[in-house]
Amino acid sequence: MPELELDLTVNGRRITRHVDPSYRLLDLLRDDLALTGTKEGCGAGECGTCSVFVDGKLFKSCLMPASKAQGTTIETIEGLSRPGELTPVQRAFHKTGASQCGYCIPGMVMAATSALRENPAAGIEEIKERMGGNICRCTGYTKIFEAVEIARDVIAGTLPETALNPELTKTSYIGHNTRRLDAPSKVSGRLKYAGDMEMQGMLHMQVLRSPHAHARISRIDTSKAEALPGVHCVITCDDVPGEDGFGVFVHDQPIMARGKVRHVGEAVAAVAADTVRIAREATKLIAVEYEPLPGLYDPEEALRPGAPVIHDYAADNVVKHIPLRKGDIETGFAAAELIIEERFSTQQVEHAYLEPEAGIAYVDHDDVVTVISPSQNITHHRHMLSTIIDKPINKVRFIMSPVGGGFGGKEDMIYQGMLALSAMKSGRPVRLVFTREESIMASAKRHPSRTSYRMGLTKEGRITAVEFSMLSDGGAYGMSSEGVMRKAAILSCGPYEVENIKVDTTVVYTNNTPSGAFRTFGGMQAQFATESMMDMAAEKLGLDPFEIRRRNMMKAGSRTHTQQTLNSASIDRVLEAAETASRWEAGPPNVRGANRSDLDGPDTRQPCTLGARFNEARHQIEKAKVAS
Amino acid sequence: MKRKMRGRGVAASWYGIARTATIDRAGAWAELDDGGTAKVLTGVTEIGEGILTLLSQVAAEELGVKPEQVTIGDNDTARSPEAAHAGATRQTYMIGNSVALACREAKARLFDEIAQAWEVPVEDLRSFDGFLWAESTNKRITMEEAVALCKKRGVVPVGSGSFTAHGTGLDPVDGHGSPWQAYVFGTQVAEVEVDTITGEVQVLGIWAAHDVGRAINPRGVEGQIEGGVVQGLGQALMEDYQTSEGHPVTHGFAKYILPTSLDVPQINSVIVEDPDPLSPLGAKGIGEPSLIPTAPAVMNAIYDAIGARIRDLPATPERVLAALHEKRRADAQTA
Numbered sequence: 001m002p003e004l005e006l007d008l009t010v011n012g013r014r015i016t017r018h019v020d021p022s023y024r025l026l027d028l029l030r031d032d033l034a035l036t037g038t039k040e041g042c043g044a045g046e047c048g049t050c051s052v053f054v055d056g057k058l059f060k061s062c063l064m065p066a067s068k069a070q071g072t073t074i075e076t077i078e079g080l081s082r083p084g085e086l087t088p089v090q091r092a093f094h095k096t097g098a099s100q101c102g103y104c105i106p107g108m109v110m111a112a113t114s115a116l117r118e119n120p121a122a123g124i125e126e127i128k129e130r131m132g133g134n135i136c137r138c139t140g141y142t143k144i145f146e147a148v149e150i151a152r153d154v155i156a157g158t159l160p161e162t163a164l165n166p167e168l169t170k171t172s173y174i175g176h177n178t179r180r181l182d183a184p185s186k187v188s189g190r191l192k193y194a195g196d197m198e199m200q201g202m203l204h205m206q207v208l209r210s211p212h213a214h215a216r217i218s219r220i221d222t223s224k225a226e227a228l229p230g231v232h233c234v235i236t237c238d239d240v241p242g243e244d245g246f247g248v249f250v251h252d253q254p255i256m257a258r259g260k261v262r263h264v265g266e267a268v269a270a271v272a273a274d275t276v277r278i279a280r281e282a283t284k285l286i287a288v289e290y291e292p293l294p295g296l297y298d299p300e301e302a303l304r305p306g307a308p309v310i311h312d313y314a315a316d317n318v319v320k321h322i323p324l325r326k327g328d329i330e331t332g333f334a335a336a337e338l339i340i341e342e343r344f345s346t347q348q349v350e351h352a353y354l355e356p357e358a359g360i361a362y363v364d365h366d367d368v369v370t371v372i373s374p375s376q377n378i379t380h381h382r383h384m385l386s387t388i389i390d391k392p393i394n395k396v397r398f399i400m401s402p403v404g405g406g407f408g409g410k411e412d413m414i415y416q417g418m419l420a421l422s423a424m425k426s427g428r429p430v431r432l433v434f435t436r437e438e439s440i441m442a443s444a445k446r447h448p449s450r451t452s453y454r455m456g457l458t459k460e461g462r463i464t465a466v467e468f469s470m471l472s473d474g475g476a477y478g479m480s481s482e483g484v485m486r487k488a489a490i491l492s493c494g495p496y497e498v499e500n501i502k503v504d505t506t507v508v509y510t511n512n513t514p515s516g517a518f519r520t521f522g523g524m525q526a527q528f529a530t531e532s533m534m535d536m537a538a539e540k541l542g543l544d545p546f547e548i549r550r551r552n553m554m555k556a557g558s559r560t561h562t563q564q565t566l567n568s569a570s571i572d573r574v575l576e577a578a579e580t581a582s583r584w585e586a587g588p589p590n591v592r593g594a595n596r597s598d599l600d601g602p603d604t605r606q607p608c609t610l611g612a613r614f615n616e617a618r619h620q621i622e623k624a625k626v627a628s
Numbered sequence: 629m630k631r632k633m634r635g636r637g638v639a640a641s642w643y644g645i646a647r648t649a650t651i652d653r654a655g656a657w658a659e660l661d662d663g664g665t666a667k668v669l670t671g672v673t674e675i676g677e678g679i680l681t682l683l684s685q686v687a688a689e690e691l692g693v694k695p696e697q698v699t700i701g702d703n704d705t706a707r708s709p710e711a712a713h714a715g716a717t718r719q720t721y722m723i724g725n726s727v728a729l730a731c732r733e734a735k736a737r738l739f740d741e742i743a744q745a746w747e748v749p750v751e752d753l754r755s756f757d758g759f760l761w762a763e764s765t766n767k768r769i770t771m772e773e774a775v776a777l778c779k780k781r782g783v784v785p786v787g788s789g790s791f792t793a794h795g796t797g798l799d800p801v802d803g804h805g806s807p808w809q810a811y812v813f814g815t816q817v818a819e820v821e822v823d824t825i826t827g828e829v830q831v832l833g834i835w836a837a838h839d840v841g842r843a844i845n846p847r848g849v850e851g852q853i854e855g856g857v858v859q860g861l862g863q864a865l866m867e868d869y870q871t872s873e874g875h876p877v878t879h880g881f882a883k884y885i886l887p888t889s890l891d892v893p894q895i896n897s898v899i900v901e902d903p904d905p906l907s908p909l910g911a912k913g914i915g916e917p918s919l920i921p922t923a924p925a926v927m928n929a930i931y932d933a934i935g936a937r938i939r940d941l942p943a944t945p946e947r948v949l950a951a952l953h954e955k956r957r958a959d960a961q962t963a
Binding site: 044131133145177181297323325374380408436441489513530596599 | 630636684686716806812817838855925927928929
């Protein structure tokens with residue numbers, strides 16, 4: 001392959017390099033110059049984690065061919081300050097707690113630095129607009145805005161530099177805003193996530209994934225791939241020495257497809273090679289013969305008699321059904337003066353952590369199979385892997401690397417097994433880094449749900465009975481589905497004491513992308529329905545929405561939907577706190593938005609109308625017009 | 629109807645802390661180290677929520693050192709005790725309490741030796757922020773000196789801790805059981821503006837009141853609330869993973885729409901503290917619960933603004949316009 005000669009300045013140093021012409025600026029920085037503070041989040045210019053300065057302008061380095069960087073001056077996060085020092089922007093991020101997982105933060109710091117370089121007096125609307133190309137999934141942006149405003153004022157000298165100092169305490173570190181210990185490494189880009197790590201002799205893995213939603217595999221021929229120079233090993237399910245199968249509750253998923261594929265993007269085979277490019281070429285040389293099977297794409301169809309069966313052990317396609325029964329709903333509905341029946345649905349949701357899945361595996365000098373990855377559950381993963389590779393627990397080691405966002409999406413062992421097998425087979429360390437597209441198609445999502453709801457109430461607004469039925473699409477594998485259904489059922493009817501309930505939550509297999517653990521684990525889907533019902537009931541009964549909730553809320557001594565007696569329940573306190581803080585104007589929820597007096601307070605933001613970054617220029621033009 | 633309509637809605641919520649319907653457990657080791665520093669080993673690392681900082685605060689408070697003097701060992705199944713998974717709003721509750729217990733044991737070892745060396749009752753000893761002293765005396769040394777004295781007497785001040793949360797399974801027929809020993813509650817109010825021509829919804833304000841038991845790092849709690857609210861807002865208004873016959877349609881961030889800086893409301897957090905009586909720290913958790921009330925509060929606010937009820941998430945501009953159209957049709961029929 002012809003190489004490209006580049007001559008450029010990076011962080012103040014002249015650099016001359018021969019690189020692969022297909023390189024992006026991002027690859028040059030990360031792979032050739034070891035400047036791993038610049039992260040890859042999406043590879044498509046959508047997320048901003050790879051932001052750098054090119055000749056002083058903010059650029060997404062994943063969109064720039066390395067060849068275009070010839071002769072330019074590049075500044076990365078590593079170049080903003082000398083080692084051990086932080087800029088005011090970085091110190092402000094540390095001060096406010098603006099970094100959480102930290103993966104977006106180098107890009108965020110670059111964008112914030114750019115905003116303040118472009119306009120040192122930028123107002124909050126302009127700051128928001130200038131940072132609009134950088135996604136953060138953890139922080140809700142609020143502490144980031146706070147940091148940029150503090151940094152702006154410190155740089156301008158209108159706020160003393162002491163504003164960046166830590167808060168002191170003379171009495172206790174509990175209840176104290178101790179600054180995050182990990183923030184300096186995150187705001188400076190020094191922290192190494194799994195995809196930033198390298199080992200001597202490390203190979204690169206690429207995965208061949210299923211193009212079919214449901215198909216039988218009749219043959220896999222890896223011979224051509226294995227013959228490709230630079231390839232060290234190819235693995236399939238035949239390389240699993242032990243009992244194949246993982247999952248959080250039911251071990252229904254093989255490390256790589258075994259006999260059939262159940263969703264688009266399921267791993268079928270994997271290659272470890274000298275470079276990512278060779279590994280990718282090799283996956284194209286693996287011949288897989290598929291016999292397509294009828295697919296299931298709707299959870300209601302999955303329950304129909306005669307529906308295709310996704311897993312042999314579950315002929316009815318039901319992963320789990322959780323029933324709750326308390327009191328007698330017939331009696332409860334008979335006592336009701338108002339009965340409301342509604343249906344609700346929620347969508348499938350992607351975790352969208354900015355760090356795509358990544359990991360390194362190796363076999364150490366004591367024959368310990370070691371996997372370094374941002375796994376949210378290394379304890380369970382080592383149990384499962386020891387069974388899968390047939391080794392005692394103390395010969396399996398999982399190290400949890402810093403997690404660039406998880407939200408439940410990194411609880412499933414969807415790639416660590418492949419890494420372990422290829423390290424065992426090749427005898428070399430092996431690294432795998434997902435692309436964003438791979439991450440989206442191969443990782444679990446929030447369960448989409450359909451809920452039928454029937455609620456009975458007295459005229460006074462007391463709930464007399466609830467009948468609640470939720471059907472969820474679990475997709476191709478069980479993952480956390482069972483637990484999600486359990487939590488959805490337990491929390492279903494909300495923080496209210498209801499004497500008579502009948503709750504059913506059911507999750508089924510389909511050939512859709514699997515659903516799994518996601519922040520709230522079913523609690524959100526169920527309570528969205530309940531809280532919508534509460535407002536519909538309040539409108540019909542002419543009650544204030546806080547009032548109807550108070551009339552039903554749990555108290556110390558209340559029996560929950562699973563008949564547990566509560567020692568305490570702070571629902572009264574949080575209702576009051578929200579009501580007071582929001583200056584809530586009492587009244588029934590009967591579309592009184594147009595007449596409310598509590599709107600548009602100082603504790604709301606202004607509606608967004610794009611163009612704030614042009615305000616200064618507009619102002620100058622207006623002034624010039626007046627002057628002329 | 630005006631083009632831009634505003635409204636407000638509220639939603640309440642509840643959540644359980646740590647693993648569901650099972651006994652949850654976590655372990656930790658602690659050592660008061662040379663120089664008055666401390667080592668804490670536990671099977672956990674940061675997933676972004678701030679757990680390392682929180683554990684350093686807990687260790688500092690329990691041992692009497694500064695948070696920056698605490699080193700938290702890496703999460704490694706071959707080198708650290710089991711602390712299990714980073715999820716289920718269990719980190720503060722499970723790991724925080726096991727670290728507190730481990731530190732108490734290490735400190736007790738140190739205090740026993742110092743009390744004997746000083747010939748004072750052990751109950752009179754105190755330590756905070758790098759110093760150790762005996763109440764009602766002028767005996768006061770640095771933690772560095774205290775650790776050196778302890779070691780000179782032949783004792784390394786180490787400790788271990790294991791914390792248990794006693795959940796029980798659910799009955800398979802009627803579901804009765806006690807899935808958690810600690811519960812939290814939350815309430816959020818949302819204020820929205822709906823553009824009745826484009827169907828776009830902007831969330832302008834969120835007031836989020838959440839019980840966290842005890843806020844070990846209030847700023848960290850706010851960060852969790854703000855992050856949860858914005859994920860909830862994404863689910864309420866824009867995020868939608870779609871497949872067609874099993875094939876992902878929204879396969880990148882160009883198609884899968886996420887909240888950006890321009891979508892974020894002003895978030896007003898109110899931290900409510902109802903301490904947990906069953907654990908040393910009294911803290912409960914906030915990671916997951918902060919997301920729950922956002923979407924229903926926003927849907928209730930949209931209804932308050934335009935009188936159209938969104939039952940199917942997300943409330944995209946297309947859905948909002950369809951709901952408005954349906955409402956106008958129904959209003960015309962009844963008129």
